[in-house]
Amino acid sequence: MTRDDDDLELTPEERARAQAFGELVDDMLRGRSAPPALPAEERALLEMATVVRATEGKGFHLPDSRRDAMIDSALRPEPAQTAGGAVSSLHDRRSKLARRLPWALTAIAAAAAVILALRPPPAPEPQVARVPARALSRPADPLVGRIAPADADRASARLDAIYADRMTGYRSVRLGGAQ
Amino acid sequence: MRPLWLAVLLLAAVACSQDAPSVTKLAEPEQVIDERLMICLNRAKNHHHIADVYVSDGNVDKAIAEVRKVLTVACPAGAPEAQDVQLDARARLAKLLLGRGGADDALQVVDEGIAAATRDSFFLANLYTVRGEVMEALGRKHEAIEAYERSNEINLALQRELYP
Numbered sequence: 001m002t003r004d005d006d007d008l009e010l011t012p013e014e015r016a017r018a019q020a021f022g023e024l025v026d027d028m029l030r031g032r033s034a035p036p037a038l039p040a041e042e043r044a045l046l047e048m049a050t051v052v053r054a055t056e057g058k059g060f061h062l063p064d065s066r067r068d069a070m071i072d073s074a075l076r077p078e079p080a081q082t083a084g085g086a087v088s089s090l091h092d093r094r095s096k097l098a099r100r101l102p103w104a105l106t107a108i109a110a111a112a113a114v115i116l117a118l119r120p121p122p123a124p125e126p127q128v129a130r131v132p133a134r135a136l137s138r139p140a141d142p143l144v145g146r147i148a149p150a151d152a153d154r155a156s157a158r159l160d161a162i163y164a165d166r167m168t169g170y171r172s173v174r175l176g177g178a179q
Numbered sequence: 180m181r182p183l184w185l186a187v188l189l190l191a192a193v194a195c196s197q198d199a200p201s202v203t204k205l206a207e208p209e210q211v212i213d214e215r216l217m218i219c220l221n222r223a224k225n226h227h228h229i230a231d232v233y234v235s236d237g238n239v240d241k242a243i244a245e246v247r248k249v250l251t252v253a254c255p256a257g258a259p260e261a262q263d264v265q266l267d268a269r270a271r272l273a274k275l276l277l278g279r280g281g282a283d284d285a286l287q288v289v290d291e292g293i294a295a296a297t298r299d300s301f302f303l304a305n306l307y308t309v310r311g312e313v314m315e316a317l318g319r320k321h322e323a324i325e326a327y328e329r330s331n332e333i334n335l336a337l338q339r340e341l342y343p
């Protein structure tokens with residue numbers, strides 16, 4: 001990003017950053033060392049600005065393009081700055097995380113998929129088909145009832161009734177789709 | 180974002196493949212009325228009808244022989260109807276034997292049936308009633324009373340159960 005001289009006026013934020021940077025340069029000229037948490041790029045810029053400031057009036061001139069680049073670089077807002085002006089590496093770490101997160105999720109999903117695929121399927125719960133009671137083999141007591149002594153030898157008549165009843169159930173199974 | 184889509188598709192595919200197969204459990208085969216039971220009942224019924232004809236003709240011996248055949252009809256093991264039919268055939272057979280003067284044979288037929296019974300039923304109660312008659316014929320009155328009382332016990336218990 002390159003700024004033209006008459007492009008824009010400095011914003012208050014840019015002005016504050018320029019002021020902070022100038023104070024850093026002045027501190028360097030007074031013999032103080034650069035803040036320890038300063039990133040390498042920022043540190044190089046600070047040293048260069050200190051040299052330029054120190055050689056002012058000694059016949060040393062930077063080309064205009066180089067000067068503008070330095071100013072733009074100094075004024076460029078950084079996303080994560082500490083209160084003291086030092087830029088943290090949090091942004092870089094976030095970028096790395098953002099790049100790696102989808103692949104990490106994919107790896108976890110793949111592992112889960114393998115586990116699910118290898119796991120034996122749950123035993124299916126049997127569902128008891130509804131078979132009508134008339135289609136089931138069962139005692140004939142409810143059909144016949146109590147047998148009177150006088151009817152003790154009337155097995156033939158009772159069996160006729162049992163057979164007819166069970167035939168109804170059998171037909172419902174065979175023809176009625178009871179199952 | 181491609182990796183995320185890949186993960187979603189992968190999990191969805193596995194989830195779909197994990198559906199448990201639906202299993203329908205039918206009633207146990209021996210519980211459902213089948214051809215074997217119907218054939219058993221039909222054969223027993225026909226033997227009884229033949230015996231009816233012989234009885235109507237006064238041919239008790241042939242009627243007895245025909246009813247005996249009911250005892251040999253093959254029926255599905257454990258079918259409740261099969262036991263009912265067997266007990267009822269024994270009651271009829273015992274009555275026929277008793278009418279012909281064969282109380283001892285009748286008692287044997289009855290006692291074999293009682294011994295083979297696995298549950299109480301109106302048919303078993305009826306067989307106890309016939310046993311009482313046989314015991315009376317044999318002059319064993321005390322045992323006759325016991326048999327009648329046992330018949331009543333079974334009948335009362337079943338009636339309470341079936342018709343509360």
